[in-house]
Amino acid sequence: MTTPPAPSDASWTAEVRAMLAGLRGRLTQGAPLGPRTWFRVGGPAEILLQPADTQDLADALHRLPPDVPVTVLGACSNVIIRDGGIDGVVIRLGGGFADIVAEPDGLVVGAACLDMVVAERAAEAGLKGLEFLAGIPGSIGGAVAMNAGAHGSDVATVLDWADIITRDGNSVRLSGPALGFGYRRSALPAGAVVVRARLRAAPAAPADIRQAIAAIRQSREESQPTRARTGGSTFRNPDPSVTDRKAWELIDSAGCRGLTMDGAQVSTKHCNFILNTGDATAAALERLGESVRKRVRVHTGVTLEWEIKRIGRPATPSPTETAIGAGEPS
16 A cells, blocks of 8 residues: 555545444544634544554554554643644544553553543552653653653653553553653654553542642742643743753743734743634644744844644645735734
8 A cells, every 4th residue: 555645545544444443442533623622623533543442452553554554642631633634544542541440559551541540540549659640731741752841740751651552553561761751752663552551659648738739839830820721832942952941931032922823822921832812724823833942043042942743734724814924923
């Protein structure tokens, strides 16, 4: 099989659907993705697969030839899906990947579990060390893939192992060191899907853990636009060897706080957050982000790197959209 010549190739789509026939999960053609994202923007999935469980996922990946594009989505909290949608097969894990099992010194959690829920379950079990997850919007699979972190800790600090399904459908367990964690990144094999992880923790009084979680939530509420259509931190903090200033400080110093463009806005509350104020497109969000990067580079000499993942295919802009998008933010 060859890579599809065009995303709307009906015969190619039918061929892929035939390959996946008989799976126990849900298969949807042209599934809207925008409503699933925190930004509420983005085009459809050419084919959306929601596998029933790990075996269903393994069977699907085993059947798909290597040249079929596969994209894995989690909670869609830290992603911009472009307006043209995503070609190939999009995989989204659901309830079959949301089990949480408490052990004396940690939790075994499914990849679809929300980070915040894992922190709460750890508190219920009297397990300390996972409170930082309460400050991260997303799911465990994505947290492992990007080594998510907050409030002085990260996944690399607490991960014992992660179970993955490789692109060819094999099941592999990787230790923390084998995942090659770095700042907001891991060495997860290309095309692999995290399905389960074991997170270390230590016994402690549940009341103390809940108090720490409450403090994290309060801090997040006070400092971040948590009730807006946003995607978390937009840019990574620069390497300390480049500058000791945080991304938000560079953005602020470049005069970008509050900048707007076609319904997208740099948050006035925390300027490393970009918001959809109601009618922004994915293209507008991305253009505003690139404008911020340019201003910061000109003003400070530092090139910010995106932390939010931008995936999919841009829509073909109309002449009006091109004209609007050509200007500078206000």
